[in-house]
Amino acid sequence: MKNFWAAITAALIAMAMLAGCGGTASQSVSTAQSDQSEQSSQATALQSADPEPAGDTAREEYRIDVYSQLANYAGEQVGWFAKMVKDKFNLVLNIIPTGDGVFATRMSSGKLGDLILFGNNGQEFTDAIEAGMLLDWYEGDLLESYGKDIKEDLSVALQFNADTFGGGTKCYGFGHNVATSSQYSESAFYHPDIRFDIYQEIGSPEIADLMGYLDVLKQMVDARPTSDSGLPAYAISLFPDWDGDTVMSVKCMGAFYGYDEFGFTLYDVVENTAKPVLDEDSYYMAGLKFFNKAFQMGILDPDSATQTFQDVCTKYADGRVYYSIFSWLGPSNYNTPDSLAAGKGMFAVAAKDQKNVVYGTNIYGGNRIWSIGSRAEQPERIMELINWLCTPDGVMQSTHGPQGITWDYDANGKAYLTELGIATIGDPNTAMPEEAGGGLWQDGQAKMNNSTFTTDEINPVSGEKYNRDFWESELKREPSAAKVKWQEAFSVLSEDEYLENLNLKVVAIGSDFVKDTRSADLESKYIQVSTAIKDGSWRAIYASSDEDFGKIVADMIEQAKGFGYDECVAWDMEQAQERAEAVARTLAMNE
Amino acid sequence: MIKNKMKNKIKLTAGDIIFNILNYLFFSIFTLICILPFYYLFINTISDNELAKRGLITLWPSGLHINNYIQVFKLRGLGQAALISIGRTVIGTALTVFASAFVGYLVTKQEMWGRKFWYRYIIITMYFSAGLVPWYMNMVALHLTNNFLAYIIPGIVAPFNIILVKTYIESIPPSLEESAAMDGAGIIRIFVNIIWPLITPILATIAIFCAVGAWNSFTDTLFLMTDEKFFTLQYVLYRYLNEANYLASIMRSGTNTGMVSAAQQLSARTIQMTISMVVVIPILLVYPFLQKYFVKGIMIGAVKG
Amino acid sequence: MSGRVTPKGKRFTIPVKYRLLLMLLPFVILITLFAYLPLAGWRFAFFNYRPGIPLKWSDFVGFDWFMTIVNTPARQAEIVRVVKNTLAMSGLGILTSWCPIAFAVLLSEIKNMRFRKVVQTLTTIPNFISWVLVYSFAFVLFSVDAGLVNRLLMDMGFITRGINFLLESDHIWLKMTAWGMWKGLGWGAIMYLAAIAGIDQELYEAARVDGAGRFRQMWNITIPGLLPTYFVLLMLSIANLINNGMDQYLVFRNAMNKDTIEVLDLYVYTLGFGSGTTTGIPFATAVSMLKSIVSITLLFAANSLSKLLRGESII
16 A cells, blocks of 8 residues: 555656646747747848848758658658758758648648648648638749749749639649650559569460450469468459549559549540449449459459458568559569569569550649648748759759769769669668768658659759669669560560550540549548449459349449439549540640 | 465365366466467567568567567657656556546535536536547647647546546445544545545556556647657557558549559568557556556455554 | 534634535536537537638538438438447447456456466457557458468368458457457456455455355355446446447458448548548538437436436436
8 A cells, every 4th residue: 555655656746847847848948939930030031131042051940840741750850851951951840740630630720831741632732722821932032032943944833733723823832743744654553563484484375355364364373373482372462441432453454444543433544535433334344343253263362352451562572462453562572682583573464455554744743732831930941942852953862862872973974873872772771871961761761752843854964864763874783584584575674665665555644634622512422432332342353153243233333323423423524524625735735 | 364274174165176277267268369469469570570571470480580679669769759658657647546536536425516417517528529620729729739738637537537436435335434524534634544545446447547548549649749859659659550551541542643652661560560569568567566456455444443 | 524523613614515616626627628618619510611711711501411411311221220230239248248247256266366467467468459450460360371260270171262251241240249358358357356356355254254155255245346336337338329439340341241340430430531531520520419419318318227227326
């Protein structure tokens, strides 16, 4: 009993002390903050008197709240990127990630952040504008004095934002992956990758179409029924946790045949028309049949409906799955240096009739918006930071690390990775030198996690793409034994070349199309229809026979219609019409 | 002494023996089932990461190493976060236990003006939920953002604990309190000298509930704290455990570009498992210490004397 | 009391009934601040409220959001389905609510203190593991090829092909109750262990002198000693009939079992926040208003029932 008392008393005393300390600490913090804000407002005053920012090196440290819907990191940016930003701009970035409800609470408090990165340009972005949370970039001399490069190189993206969201006169930022021309396409990620070693083992049979793919996969499984560790292997393994409006893997079958996902429709990127997913002849239905057939043939992993993305990664890593929809799913888990050296690996092989969707570069930018909070104390200094990120120097250094440390330009002005740079790719936990900020490589990566220019844009300094996969120095690095076999089979060097040379791709033209926001009522219908379609699709994939399949699909359609499928599709079709018009505008401009 | 002798003399019947065997058996098996997942996490964190990554560690560890733990302990800001976590747990628990005991005692006093009303006024809040945004706006209005007190004050009055204490006090023979009142002791004195010692077991229970709750919570940090000096251990670790979720939510939002970089940001599953271990272990270390307050049992007679 | 004992005190003393209230006051203020003030947010349920945008700019929609729950035949069918699941699983929870008592009583019969402590500590472990991790462990146990259960069954020759147990939609209510029990039994017993500790040991001595055996002591002393706590918890769980959380059901949910696994909380979550937008806030607020009202009604109903049956009121 005495012990208990003693414990409680001790705790109470400790509490009293700590509460006291806590109080003073927070007080001193708030004084510090108000001091800082006073000083910074003085600094602002000085700034506006002297509009030459670059020469002013002795500026006050400025700590900004970066609310990023794309970040999964909380707290101060550290490491090499922090050092860069501190040295160049004397800025400290305090990263605030989002989460269920975080946007709502920050909005309700009236302050989203100083630098704000939106995950998309939908309702939340327009609400923030309506509530007056975002700064108008066109106001005053902000762009002229502090955002020269943005004004010059991204004027189209800026004006697009102004036209769409600011009535043509107010600009609230710009989207990610901006390109200076819409004539090119981004690097492809929609292509089927299969275990190429096994495919060659069974004699590299021709694959005519989607259903023909199943026979080949079946042969592969029959030839090698177990994985590297001896567990049963499957051709296909799916997972439900990334399903959006519809089942992700099923809609991707559309992307293999020229259809981009578009709500409850699939958008034909060549004809620029939309097809409702539940139409009998849609590629969504074809995808469902494909996976169900695979299930009936016993080559679809029965865990598919109950596993998570991480479980699937484990399976790929062990070689238990032979087919991958995304270039970064199967290959990035299976193609380890060890497997590649052993001649095993997953590489792109498409059916002959496939037209994989490749996204065209977009001069208007994507939907992940860079914006500045209307209550930021020194918006000009935030603008300087964004401006730098829009220069070749900023893109290269924020993506590939400090110049001269992880990469550099060679005598011919071409970029190459240093030893350390190559090491960081192999192991992101590689230590960085003290003069570059120290710490580990991955801790120092830019945590706000948004891009300005697309990495498929040409770096004017080197004349090569920003994307290091396309640097001459990188392409020349020794490919693995497994990759060489694939390269020789198709006489190509890269996946993009493969799709290009064998005429397996179509380009989804980037345009200034922006989806309208749905009314609250339509939104709630949309959610329920989506749930009905997703659940129905998964049941259909697991149908034991074709009749069973037909029955489940019919049920799904009936249920979806009950929740308002037709109304949702009508809205999607209107949107598709607008998208088609926007694409037509881009095409006219390109000519 | 005499009691013990008496106990020894009682012969165990056959029924008693069978009962004992079954009882031990039951608890052994159930305990085993309870620790299985924990065991599974544990062997994965100490096994060769390559094997764990491929999902091959299911029954026995293989290729032992402790690198995962070293890596987790090296995570930035872990020390400060642990301090905040311990601080909020200790202070929050102490205050809540005290408040629950005191309020629980007060509401047993029939003499209180409007006792029933006030008791119900407190209790029914258990079933209120105003929603996230109103809660947040309220906290902002009370200046409880980026403020350590936000971890402490809102939890002080815990209706559930008050009910537990009240029920417990009501099960104690009222004669004890009455005799103290006769002696002229005031409310506070009776509470401190008579009630508190008697209700230690339930206070220990509440202490466990509060401590575990405080230790495990991270949503308050997520919404209220943007300054990393107030981050708790659970929050720092939550960011890692949340990675898969975060990735999925980005993917679901519909744009497919930029997926590549996101997919590669996932940290190893073994690190996530190690993190889950690291959070649970302190609870398991502290819990047995608190247990002694309610395994033993108190002799009310002993208190009287 | 002291006021009455010393009526000739030099100073004025507050009557005891107010003094008691005065002592309670700080706590009443706290609960008002943190539980009652935020209820102002309930008004959002009547507007097309979007955070950050002043309420005066938002459309007043009356009870529209409340009606969304039942405004189409498809939705009526849905709400009936999820309420049925909710009541079934809460009901099973109530039917099994005696288990922690049994656990505590049986555990206190274990005389080896070390064993008892170990059991007591280790059986609380599942309570500390989040449902997400529980599911990933369940997947390790039950996945088709690598799963321990399937491998065991195949090795013993019961089955030739693996079965995806997690996909099976039979007996979901029972299975979910079992998972819940596994996770909460050891933890739930803590309260009863504390209550057992509070039982006057003299009662046992007296019973032993009377020659009562072990089982009679359990039945006549221990269990009656636990009943007050049990009834309180039972009443609270009756009031919680429609709030059974969603984490557990969210992780175990899949296309096959969704008809029987979706509970009210999960349904509202998917409908209100599933798409990650803020438009769901008024709807979610409307639902939580309704839920609060139902819960409090149930609480008082359970209390009257207790008054009727046991002659004593709990709250």
